[in-house]
Amino acid sequence: MTMTSQFGGAWLLGETSQDDVFRPEDRNDEHRMIAATAQAFIEQEVIPRNDALEAKNWAVARQLMRHCGELGLLGVDVPEDFGGVGLDTVSSVLVSEAMGRHASFATTAGAHMGLCVVPLLWFGTPAQRSRYLPGLVAGEIVGAYGLSEAGSGSDALGARATATPLPDGGYELNGEKLWITNCGFADLFVVFAKVNGDHFTAFLVPRTTPGVTPGREEHKMGLHGSSTAPLLLQGARVGADAVLGEVGKGHKVAFTVLNYGRFKLGAMTTGGARQALKEAAKYAATRRQFGQPIADFGAIKLKLSEMAARLYAGESALFRVAGSLDHGGTPHEARSRVFEQHAVEASILKVLASETLQYVLDENIQIHGGNGFVRDYPAEGYYRDARVNRIFEGTNEINRLLLAGQLVRRAARGEVALIAAARALPEQLLTLPITPPEEAGALLRHVASGLKQATVMLLGAAMQRYQEQIADEQEVLVWIADMAIDAYAVDSTVLRALRVIGEAEPEVAASHRDAALIVASEAALRADALLRRALPAVLEGDMLRIALSGARRLLKMPAADQRPWRRSLAAACVARPGAVFGEPARHGMLAG
Template identity: 40%
Template sequence: MGAITRGGQFLVKETKSEDIFTPEDFSEEQLMMRDSVKEFIDREVWPHKDRFEKKDYAFTEETMRKAGELGFLGVAVPEAYGGLGMGFVSTMLVCDYISGATGSFSTAFGAHTGIGTMPITLYGTEEQKKKYVPKLATGEWFGSYCLTEPGAGSDANSGKTKAVLSEDGKYYSITGQKMWISNAGFCSVFIVFARIGDDKNITGFIVENDPANGISMNEEEHKLGIRASSTRQVFFNDTKVPVENMLAGRGEGFKIAMNALNVGRIKLAAACLDAQRRVISASVKYANERVQFNTPISSFGAIRSKIAEMATNIYAGESAAYRAAKNIEDRINARISEGATHQEAELKGVEEFAIECSILKVAVSEDIQNCSDEGIQIFGGMGFSEDTPMESAWRDARIARIYEGTNEINRMLSVGMLIKKAMKGHVDLLGPAMKVAEELMGIPDFNTPDYSELFAEEKELIGKIKKAFLMVAGSAVQKYGPALDEHQQLLMAASDMLIEIYMAESVILRTEKLATNKGQENVKEQIAMAQLYLYKAVDIVNLKGKEGIASFAEGDEQRMMLMGLRRFTKYTNLPNVAALRETIAKKLIEDNSYSF
């Protein structure tokens, strides 16, 4: 591996393909773990999808207990507290393959292992960790996370739940209402956020679930999807919590919530991957079997186009998710080698790549929605029926764009965090942005470059679309300064450019590494997917770039920037998109599944 990168630096530094981690780099141990998780899901979850759809909450709990017995709930927990202590990439891998069959189980798993267990693992005292984490790691107890309130959704720090210290200073009394609480129906312990006095920031507490201690719940929520995921409103009425159950320090709850969300975002991206693989495989099988006009519908170009696009998006999602996961793991290991504790190292490692976590959350949650939507379309009328897995996949996918911070919040966060990093000097955006501005004033190079090497033009295009982002974002920051936060539509356009840059670069680098190791002839379909993804990414950068420029620039400045945008999104050799799709679809249809 090369030098350890910092979060957000992908925008201003060239990354070499040999320096990124790809799904083809999984170790034997990781592949064995992946296969055991797949076997568990195929045996315990997939055959019982109807039970989840019929809101069998008890079955969700039962299946979670089985996952705990096999060690899957403790993959991210250090061995000292009863877990498997696996690295960040391995925890992503488990989250990926355990989440493919149904959103109900995926949500229960994610809520328990992530926001239910992790805050104690990463912020708890030694006593708190010893008391609670081993039970959570094995599935003896289940965890739940009480942050959202009726008036505090995206604005998490505005919660009204109160914590009042007793006169003898031994406990806090918590009173308030929490909603959309996953796993509430069968959890043993809550992570509860409440405000002490007039504190600016909320505080976190570990609260054991005891109805005799002023804890009550509404009935299960009836939801569009994730139907057997237990979701309830929880009420705390003078609930007594020992002072030693405060998590981290007073007023540090907001920090806990934000850092838990960073991990949750990249894990949510992982949780949307195998769902896509399963939807694509089911769609291909159906298209091969379904005969219309005396021919399987998989032979029709319109269907083949859909299959190719679905496969390309999952391939790109895998590429970017595991690239970021390994960057986080390397950062964690570097901090541990410098003497940091597991807690400090993991917190800082994930925080470093918060931009990439937000990018992935948005991109992959939207891909699974599109994938399941096209799955319904390929199944036609049958896709709309509960007799096929498509309609439940589509309903389950819908929540992914809302939780762990809505995609709108995450879009604005990704650009906002990048600008903050630049201001702190962690990522040099100003220098490269000024170079782009100078380049716009210069005379363009009209020589025809040599594109004989694989991905030569594609990599040049990646460099150009980075310049397009720097041009738009740099000018916007100059114009608005700190007030840029108020221009949400501009931020949304810039974030779409940023997302496509990261996803497209990840897929090109993964495929270049693959071609180097296996030979171009053996990875024709992956090359086609990389080229197809980039083609679409360049189009989005062009569209969103125009939208952004038009929102703040006029006259000569606007003309100059639009001219630059055209230059930065122009192909010398436009790919034959129909032929790329055909190459991809042919392989999937022959293999009768997603087989990359």
């Protein structure tokens, strides 16, 4: 399988070469420098101003955005022609990971870059780009995005905001948008409304436009240091040049940009999870009970190892997607198409990373005990801030349905040969060996292959059973999605680990091996239980019995004592906080 066929679910078919997958270990010196710059900015500039941000001091937020722009961090995705620095997607991921250490500022900068800068870059006219992008990239003006309404959250096309054509070619906008990040101090809004109540369209609306009124700040569970408020449009008049993209094609802007947002949210939440694991390991090493550090207890080792393994899987998937997006050096004019092709993987990352973060933060509080429940320690704030990530950029439920639906559509159109692969599986299942391999590398490859084949089997059976009505079977689609998420995570984990094991120093290689074995073992157990629920919904009789028997062979793991893997990985978390799987990012000089 070549690099170019790693998107849209094509990775479910056959084997991918280890050399075709980008890993965190493949970062170059430029990547390390941008990561160090972003980390230093967050640690030295943003975190010390947390109290001011949580007090809703938006002047401080604007100052930080300007400094962020001066460092080039707001322009990593933007060509130099528009004031950006035009770096690759891996660099963009590293910046987002660093920002994930402060969830409120990550939300502010993420909405600005992903939901205002990117739509302009991909869909703006030359005049629109020249007018707005330099100021946005410099942080001199702040962007926001107005899509959601009271009656249209996940159902974005159900928006009621209207855009009435005017005799001069402009439009009058009326309606109310909700949950607008940066609304309290944004200068430019990307707003969606229906022309003549029908044609869903994106508009660029400056804050100074008469009839544009930001509402009061929402009282949120978390993210107290980011602005979230409604936006009221009452007779707001904009010119014909305010249309972003084409009239009636607003869905292209909204949905393509959301693919980008889901990918970047995966990066931010991965960065947050890494920070929380680091703090949990440090706390466990210093907190003493019964005369010894709690890190010495098996129950805590179990938690640390599971946190690290889940983070390893999410990180492996994240950088794999980043490398795939960068393949071929796609010019910025075509980037929207590239992200559209990676819609399946963007949704996988969004779900995988946000749920990994939630798990890690919950266990972080548990390791901190009572101290995790009070504001004297960061753990409590991290937990509150993270909850919205499973709602942001489309709920995780919607993303599961989207990615499964995309796989179904791509298979039906013949874009990915999933149907042919599913039809060939029954005979292959009968020839599978009863006993799985025991050598670590062979076992990891066995589980990765088995998860992919099991996903294809479930998908193919569901399509054959329900055909055009499969969209109505949401439970089945969710099961398909969960299989695909685990299949991608394990495949990415194994492809990364097998290369590192052959290259790294023994103690680092051991951490990669242990994490991969834990990830693969737990995924195989989950898949076995899931298929017992899902296959009876799509098969019956002899076909069901054959499928269940085949699934057992596909996913069978030898009985193994996981304690050595987990104890070794937990020890690495304590010995090398923040660098469990290799060298820490090196801090460089702040630029600018």
